[in-house]
Amino acid sequence: MTATVERYLAAMAACPAHRLFDRLGERWVTLVLKELSGGPRRSAELSRAIAGASQKMLTQTLRGLERDGLVARSATDAVPPRVEYSLTPLGVGLFGAMTGLIGWAEEHMVEIDAARAGRT
Template sequence: MASSSAHEHRTSARSTYLTSMAVCPTHRVLDRLGDRWVSLLLMELAHGARRHGELARAVAGATQKMLTQTLRALQRDGLVARSVTDSMPPRVEYRLTPLGESLLPVMALVTEWAERHIDDIDTARVTYDSVTSS
């Protein structure tokens, strides 16, 4: 019977763990919400349908490419819908789907928690850094 080395065991355990994370609903949702522009776009769309240019102005730090990629990912996830009006030039709007709207209360709670506790986090980081750098 062949025994595996510690390295092989760690590699196998890591592979198993990564596979479980790929199907974990919480991990998958937090992964999407953790994308840099997602929360800003969702909060902007919470106010109603917006054209691409309006979103670009509201989320001024995002490049055209990142804005488009993020909106496509949100469409793919069913959180945002894209509609094109047959006009010249075509009018493209983005809006939250009912699924996307159902996420807003959760985001509001996270925002409230973050605003309430960011000073505590900053203090903890300063304390940690001062202890670990000594």
């Protein structure tokens, strides 16, 4: 590996935006954040709302978001235990920043689809 490539990789590893987009680029992350923006949800509710996500992938995604401080997990001592997930203040702030991008996507996706199909 050349010194130039090593410097580039080190810069990317230290870049806050690159690190955040790396997490947001994971398949189910944005959908989980969007679902939790409406309030706390149980795992089963998230599974129903996010079609196509296996329980394993949903659990991995939630654990990663919890580790990043974006999602909080709370469990009750009831039988059976009740586990809910919610956005932390950090997660709420991130989702607030994402709403502009979501709005932009909703407004321009038809144009993007046309460009992909070669109909610009």
